[in-house]
Amino acid sequence: MIKFHGFSKVKTAVFISGTGSNLKNLIKFSLSKKSPIEIVFVISSNSKAKGLDHAKNYGIRSKVFQSKNKKIDENKILKILNKKNVNLICLAGYMKILSKNFIMRFNGTILNIHPSLLPKYKGLNTHERAIQNKEKQSGCTVHFVNFKLDSGKIILQKKVKISKSDTPKKLSKKILKQEHKLYPKAIMKLFSNL
């Protein structure tokens, strides 16, 4: 459990690559009184990420790192996060794999949301694969990030029924709706020693 003494909110950075609906949702959550987190920075791996607009709209600083040199990018990111006293990282649709070195620097304080019921369907194209395999249900998972892709300790999961008429797009929409409930819930759970 992450220690939080209730005096000030935990400074949090959100990492994105795309639409940023989870980012927007986390920003809204962070602004509520009960939220233990404050989002102080947004990192994007893509300059065209729509999510960057959400950061801008809420007055949160953001920066894009999309060079081919991961080590250089990560070192720059670490410098920013240190400067901003960030203690928690929330990956929200961040499609780059963080290095071991980076994960070690934030040991135990990087969270990720994944659109499947882990340990099933790690990696990409989760909805396509779940439908193809005729699964009756899928869902989403919030988990800690460790050195193995989508394999860290699970914090919370939510199941979603797959209906016969579901396409990957339809299923993704249904699951995303649940993701928006699950991520704040998982964060509340982590800080529930208040």
Ligand code: GAR
């Ligand atoms: C979400 O469904 C998230 O679970 C998924 O990307 C989407 C981002 O949506 N993440 C992964 O697949 C990570 N492996 P958003 O940009 O609207 O939050």
